[in-house]
Amino acid sequence: MSTDLPALSRPAPVVFYNDPKVRSIAYQIALFAAVAFLAYGAASNAIENLARARIASGFGFWNNVAGFDISQTLIEYSSRGSTYGRAFWVGLLNTLLVAGLGIVFATILGFIVGISRLSSNWLLSKVAGCYVEIIRNLPLLLQLLFWYNAVLKTLPDIRESIAIGGGAFLNNRGLFLPMPIFKSGFGAVEIALIVGIIGAIAFRFWARRRQEKTGRQAPVLLVALALVIGLPLAVFVLVGLPLGFEFPQAGRFNITGGTEVLPEFVALLFGLSIYTAAFIAEVVRAGILAVSRGQSEAAYSLGLRPGPTLRLIVVPQAMRVIIPPLTSQYLNLTKNSTLAVAIGYPDLVQVFTGTVLNQTGQAVEVVAITMLVYLVISLTTSLLMNIYNSRMALTER
Amino acid sequence: MKRLTTILALLLAVVVQGASAQTLKAVKDRGMLNCGGNGTLAGFGLPDAQGKWTGLDVDFCKAIAAAVFNDAEKVKFVPLSAKDRFTALQSGEVDVLARNTTWTSSRDTSLGLNFIGVNYYDGQGFMVRKSLKVNSALELNGAAVCVQQGTTTELNLADFFGAHKMQLKTVTFATANEAVKAYDAGRCDAYTTDASALYAERLRVADPNDHVILPEIISKEPLGPAVRHGDDQWFDIVRWTFFAMLNAEELNISQKTLDEALKSSNPEIKRFVGTEGNFGEQLGLTKDWAVRIVKLVGNYGESFERNVGMGSPLKIERGLNKLWTKGGIQYAPPIR
Numbered sequence: 001m002s003t004d005l006p007a008l009s010r011p012a013p014v015v016f017y018n019d020p021k022v023r024s025i026a027y028q029i030a031l032f033a034a035v036a037f038l039a040y041g042a043a044s045n046a047i048e049n050l051a052r053a054r055i056a057s058g059f060g061f062w063n064n065v066a067g068f069d070i071s072q073t074l075i076e077y078s079s080r081g082s083t084y085g086r087a088f089w090v091g092l093l094n095t096l097l098v099a100g101l102g103i104v105f106a107t108i109l110g111f112i113v114g115i116s117r118l119s120s121n122w123l124l125s126k127v128a129g130c131y132v133e134i135i136r137n138l139p140l141l142l143q144l145l146f147w148y149n150a151v152l153k154t155l156p157d158i159r160e161s162i163a164i165g166g167g168a169f170l171n172n173r174g175l176f177l178p179m180p181i182f183k184s185g186f187g188a189v190e191i192a193l194i195v196g197i198i199g200a201i202a203f204r205f206w207a208r209r210r211q212e213k214t215g216r217q218a219p220v221l222l223v224a225l226a227l228v229i230g231l232p233l234a235v236f237v238l239v240g241l242p243l244g245f246e247f248p249q250a251g252r253f254n255i256t257g258g259t260e261v262l263p264e265f266v267a268l269l270f271g272l273s274i275y276t277a278a279f280i281a282e283v284v285r286a287g288i289l290a291v292s293r294g295q296s297e298a299a300y301s302l303g304l305r306p307g308p309t310l311r312l313i314v315v316p317q318a319m320r321v322i323i324p325p326l327t328s329q330y331l332n333l334t335k336n337s338t339l340a341v342a343i344g345y346p347d348l349v350q351v352f353t354g355t356v357l358n359q360t361g362q363a364v365e366v367v368a369i370t371m372l373v374y375l376v377i378s379l380t381t382s383l384l385m386n387i388y389n390s391r392m393a394l395t396e397r
Numbered sequence: 398m399k400r401l402t403t404i405l406a407l408l409l410a411v412v413v414q415g416a417s418a419q420t421l422k423a424v425k426d427r428g429m430l431n432c433g434g435n436g437t438l439a440g441f442g443l444p445d446a447q448g449k450w451t452g453l454d455v456d457f458c459k460a461i462a463a464a465v466f467n468d469a470e471k472v473k474f475v476p477l478s479a480k481d482r483f484t485a486l487q488s489g490e491v492d493v494l495a496r497n498t499t500w501t502s503s504r505d506t507s508l509g510l511n512f513i514g515v516n517y518y519d520g521q522g523f524m525v526r527k528s529l530k531v532n533s534a535l536e537l538n539g540a541a542v543c544v545q546q547g548t549t550t551e552l553n554l555a556d557f558f559g560a561h562k563m564q565l566k567t568v569t570f571a572t573a574n575e576a577v578k579a580y581d582a583g584r585c586d587a588y589t590t591d592a593s594a595l596y597a598e599r600l601r602v603a604d605p606n607d608h609v610i611l612p613e614i615i616s617k618e619p620l621g622p623a624v625r626h627g628d629d630q631w632f633d634i635v636r637w638t639f640f641a642m643l644n645a646e647e648l649n650i651s652q653k654t655l656d657e658a659l660k661s662s663n664p665e666i667k668r669f670v671g672t673e674g675n676f677g678e679q680l681g682l683t684k685d686w687a688v689r690i691v692k693l694v695g696n697y698g699e700s701f702e703r704n705v706g707m708g709s710p711l712k713i714e715r716g717l718n719k720l721w722t723k724g725g726i727q728y729a730p731p732i733r
Binding site for chain 1: 479480481483484487503504506507508509529537538539540541546547551552554555556559564565566567568569570571575576579582583584586625626627
């Protein structure tokens with residue numbers, strides 16, 4: 001009897017091709033082979049066709065002189081000396097600049113609007129509601145064109161520039177600001193700033209530890225401001241004001257000297273921030289509504305006022321719901337920045353996939369590089385947000 | 398993103414179709430010539446309110462259709478921006494690119510194009526507001542200039558300002574429409590492009606009389622139609638369509654005088670109209686290929702006058718584009 005039992009419980013032997021494990025592996029190998037073959041076929045076909053039409057290929061163009069100008073360059077660039085590779089970096093930095101600032105502004109605006117929409121103040125919540133419904137239901141391209149034309153048409157001609165004071169001018173060519181020139185000794189101020197920031201963080205850490213232990217609060221904000229702003233300012237005065245300014249000067253056509261903010265940049269930044277903020281507002285509203293009402297009622301019954309309740313009880317819990325969709329909004333904003341081509345802002349797509357592709361004719365290489373870049377930017381954003389998300393996630397005890 | 402997807406689609410076309418060596422057969426099978434045109438430039442390629450295209454480059458594509466199909470209307474015009482035009486030709490989306498395109502060495506070689514000739518000798522100029530009181534391009538030091546992306550104009554501009562040690566602020570736009578609109582809105586002091594196009598664009602700004610075109614021509618812009626590498630027969634057909642239009646003008650064969658020409662005993666004219674020799678068949682077409690072109694489209698001079706010359710709103714002098722016999726440099730090899 002004892003020898004029969006295991007024989008009974010063992011399933012009947014199956015042929016290897018009916019084994020689900022073997023099958024699933026075989027299917028996966030087949031799929032992988034098909035995809036690999038397709039990719040190989042496409043690549044070799046493209047290479048062959050390019051060679052047959054004698055179209056240049058390879059990445060040799062990277063070091064050739066570009067020969068065209070770019071209106072906004074964060075790094076040194078000149079049409080006669082710089083290469084296509086340099087133009088790529090100029091475009092990439094412009095993309096990162098507008099995307100980075102856009103994310104910051106969209107987040108701030110989005111949180112304000114999202115929270116306002118839940119406010120008990122009737123007017124405030126209706127205004128926020130209108131904002132969200134109007135902005136997120138109009139195409140972004142249309143909004144960009146609106147902002148660009150609104151900026152261009154309302155501002156005066158360069159010869160009738162508005163002097164804002166402090167040596168700054170505003171006209172339809174942009175915002176012209178005095179450019180700071182750092183003299184020797186400014187390094188000490190920078191060091192003071194870094195020390196101040198580290199000090200502020202350390203103080204906050206200490207204050208929190210003390211509050212947890214004794215319940216006594218410390219004026220964290222005041223001390224932090226004193227450290228971050230006051231300390232560098234004091235050092236700045238002590239070492240003898242090592243800072244000068246180059247002021248914009250009116251020339252025959254343009255304002256020269258100083259530094260300028262292009263209207264294309266402002267329009268793109270406005271358009272992207274305002275558009276994405278509408279979506280972020282909805283994400284924030286959903287996140288806050290996901291926190292059960294009992295949480296804030298409990299906070300009120302403990303005597304917390306609405307402000308601290310929102311800051312200490314509701315938002316930290318809402319963040320767990322907010323962060324994943326927020327990440328996709330950040331990715332959207334970055335990718336939407338390619339609409340810059342419509343209003344002449346020199347982002348990566350405009351400079352690289354536009355002019356460089358046209359001048360070199362190497363569509364395959366240029367588009368491949370551009371796709372890779374956006375993939376890297378998006379995956380990096382996603383990774384950082386996932387790290388943040390896992391830190392904010394509920395830790396079960 | 399939209400532009401990226403377009404380019405991707407074109408890339409896929411490169412992969413799938415490649416440079417077909419049998420363009421003539423493909424065109425005949427399709428029953429339609431795909432012609433890459435401008436779409437926004439009066440005088441060269443612009444659809445009217447009914448969607449009917451007119452222009453010098455448009456006439457050229459119609460002439461090819463006339464020679465191949467004996468029907469000048471069998472052309473599908475594909476409007477292309479300056480920046481996307483070469484990719485469209487390379488990938489086979491269009492059979493011929495007739496879009497006021499400057500012939501340069503790199504486009505002829507590494508971009509994989511073959512230019513068939515020069516159907517308009519042009520040069521780059523500047524348009525400025527009269528109120529600026531500028532009389533010469535050399536006075537533009539420090540000016541902001543609006544320019545269209547993906548053009549030789551963009552490169553010449555940087556060269557010209559660099560060579561004269563002048564400061565320049567370039568503002569680049571993807572299409573001529575956007576560049577002109579920004580110039581009109583006061584974003585730039587000057588707008589630059591080929592002189593012929595400047596005359597056309599000036600008609601589009603709010604008040605054309607407020608703007609002036611500066612006398613300097615800062616570059617050579619030989620504008621010509623192009624086909625892609627790898628199909629010599631098609632290259633020959635497109636090139637000789639152009640030469641036929643020039644030869645017709647030189648031989649005084651126009652839409653009006655075509656009937657007389659058909660009866661002519663002049664051997665040169667007989668070869669042209671196909672009553673002597675089989676030059677059309679050598680091209681892979683019919684004997685009367687050149688007659689079809691003149692009958693349905695006209696000779697080069699007729700096309701020029703109708704689209705950009707005195708018979709058009711642009712009223713551009715023929716200048717360099719006169720025949721060599723009349724003091725210009727338009728010259729075609731003989732048909733024999």
